[in-house]
Amino acid sequence: MSHFDESDAFEEAAGLSLSARAMAARPAPYLDGLNAPQREAVEALNGPVLMLAGAGTGKTKALTTRIAHLLNTGTARPNEILAVTFTNKAAREMKNRVWKLLGQTVEGMPWLGTFHAIGVKLLRRHAELVGLKSNFTILDTDDTVRLLKQLILAANIDEKRWPPRMLSSIIDSWKNRAWTPDKVPAEEANAFNQRGIELYHLYQRRLLELNAVDFGDLLLHVLTIFQKHEDVLAQYQRWFRYILVDEYQDTNVAQYMWLRLLAQGHKNICCVGDDDQSIYGWRGAEVGNILRFEKDFPGATVIRLEQNYRSTPHILGAASGVIEGNKGRLGKTLFTELDEGEKVRLIGHWDGEEEARWIGEEIEAMQGGTRGLDPVDLDGMAILVRASHQMRAFEDRFLTIGLPYRVIGGPRFYERMEIRDAMAYFRVACSPDDDLAFERIVNTPKRGAGDKAQQTMQRIARGNGVSLLEGARIAVAQGELSGKAKGEIGKLVDFFDRWHVHALDKSYNHVELAEIMLDESGYTEMWQLDKTPEAAGRLENLKELVKALDQFENLQGFLEHVALIMDNETEGEGSKVSIMTLHAAKGLEFPSVFLPGWEDGLFPSQRSMDESGVKGLEEERRLAYVGITRAEALCTISFAANRRTYGQWQSAMPSRFIDELPEDHVDVLTPPGLYGGGYGAAAPTVEARAAEANVYNSPGWKRLQQRQSRRPMSQPQESGNTVIDLDAISAFTQGDRVFHQKFGYGYVMGIEGDKLDIEFEKAGAKKVISKFIVSAERADDVPF
DNA sequence: CGCTGCATGCTTTTT
DNA sequence: GCATGCAGCG
Secondary structure: OOOOOOOOOOOOHHHHHHHHHHHOOOOOHHHOOOOHHHHHHHHOOOOOEEEEEOOOOOHHHHHHHHHHHHHHOOOOOHHHEEEEEOOHHHHHHHHHHHHHHHHHHOOOOOOEEEHHHHHHHHHHHHHHHHOOOOOOEEOOHHHHHHHHHHHHHHOOOOOOOOOHHHHHHHHHHHHHOOOOHHHOOHHHOOHHHHHHHHHHHHHHHHHHHOOEEOHHHHHHHHHHHHHHOHHHHHHHHHHOOEEEEOOHHHOEHHHHHHHHHHHOOOOOEEEEEOHHHOOOHHHOEOOHHHHHHHHHOOOOEEEEEOEOOOOOHHHHHHHHHHHOOOOOOOOOOOEOOOOOOOOEEEEEEEEHHHHHHHHHHHHHHHHOOOOOOOOOOHHHEEEEEOOHHHHHHHHHHHHHHOOOEEEOOOOOHHHOHHHHHHHHHHHHHHOOOOHHHHHHHOOOOOOOOOHHHHHHHHHHHHHHOOOHHHHHHHHHHOOOOOHHHHHHHHHHHHHHHHHHHHHHHOOOOHHHHHHHHHHHOOHHHHHHHOOOOHHHHHHHHHHHHHHHHOOOOOHHHHHHHHHHOOOOOOOOOOOOEEEEEHHHHOOOOEEEEEEOOOEOEEOOEHHHHHHHHHHHHHHHHHHHHHHHOOEEEEEEEEEEEEEEEOOEEEEOOEOHHHHHOOHHHEEEOOOOOOOOOOOOOOOOOHHHHHHHHHOOOOHHHHHHHHHHHHOHHHOOOOOOOOOOOHHHHHHOOOOOEEEEOOOEEEEEEEEEOOEEEEEEOOOEEEEEEHHHEEEHHHHHHOOO
């Protein structure tokens, strides 16, 4: 039974060591292309090393060259190096680059991968130590949420008060901090969370029953094993003689503890990170891990990579100006030898649609070369947004004008409904006791098994201590199911019996078997009969899924892959503009970058600031830094005065980060005369246009901005208690005549918390945050 | 049991 | 504005 085709990575070593030794003492031409600190980082092989590598300073180069050097000098064999990354993409790239540096000599680096992928490998070997079987299933977020929902309902808890999603993220955050259910500290166990901890216990117990783990468990279980079984830990401490960690600033507590345990003996650990690019705090990442490094590994060599090879001085200057607003940085001074280049361009727009239209036009112009710049290929351009819903405006616009684009990190292939359904069939065929998978498809396509029938099966399964599939079998045999369900479920059970046998005996190859399953189950037919517009695409996706299976040995191997590798590299042919979130853009670079949506509330995100106060704001600022530093030659920042959110028009102020851009590096573009008409009846007023065009330069705006920054809006707030801005509340009542900087005069029609519904005389009805409003009499105090 | 129509709440970011 | 979830009906 090969649930994972890793053979034995350690035994493999024997063969590989030959090639490693053969390479020993070879010349090292790869060292030539390095600058001094990079070279130092590569050559300091022994002992703890902390590499602080700013954006674009050749961090991956240093890291991969270091691996190459370890191998080339015969210091370590491929299997003795543990190299962890956060994304599969980074792992892949690292592998490729090591290969390139050394030629094709090195066959495998079995322990180069993401924390999660390595966690799976380790956990499969020692599953029994935490009460699992080594063929455990890996649940994704969707499975997790469904499971929690069942537990919540079973515990008679109000689903509204404890939404499964929320519980899922709380449990995940506990796991990130390496808290098993009994280790959740008392201060978390307030009245509200007491139930949460109970549910966490129940959840973990249920996972063991299901022989399943979630993402967090992949790390946490391994950590538990290391902590409780000294012999196992000692074994790995010996095996992993050299440890390398990429994107160290993104490690969470559990990962940190994991690394520290493994490195304890020899202390040959090299961590690479940039505190200014720490953008995963919300996922439990602890920038503090960087700061702790020197404490935990005294005498560590600290190397700073500060020469930037990517961006022009203007771009770098703008990015530095913004990030300087953060306190407590380790501090790096990036420099570059590149030519000055273009300033960062800044432009404001009336609304989000216009922003998309303008960017579309700019992109088309840049393709042909504009303002004396060389033409830029579409592949060299990217639009980086704060939140994925912003992507829509661009997709709409680009579809209209026929501009090819690619969305990176959008709704992923493996998260699509039809793919998950199909995989649920595969899962049950491979592991008949995968209840979650069975439950997912028991009535898809419709088999007449609704709530009642499903409850019956559940009850029987629980009563007999068997899987749901067995429960279904018994229910059929005992005639406990009604008319249609009885026959259909009976058939389904028979099918699964057959498929399971085939999955084991390989009388069909797994691709054929997958097709048979989808056909016999009626799943394909279900979509063929579906006349909705999506149906065709879904069938297409199913075909693609079957095609993807071909690259794997068997179904298990495929399922394993999918569980961990949720990314879909749609290597579409042809040149395309990329649209993605700022988070997804980390590590990438483009000649020309657009950063739209720089409005307070959107970016920095209001939610982030409300939930995490100054810490949240600083993380947002790092996101801004990451965004700007993605650009090589040209960076264009924009904001819109109005944007549709939840179907309602909302106005917003330009982002505070815009004011933090050093003026020397910024070129404020005046919007071209785009307002000539075509906006329908609600054409912007003269005032609105004027305000909009000058919004960045106007003294009034500056003053308003300053006044705001003195307000306690970015103070950390007690979670759960919204601090009410008394100023704002008491300032207005219904019917007041008021003035807004952009919309002019109007009357207050309604009040909702700190938001006012205002009927503006010229700009129409708007919902506006009260701090942007003054009473009409005081309008003179706020000059344009 | 399953469908339709209405109400609700939601948008950060992801291995 | 959209997707999801629920109540009520056939």
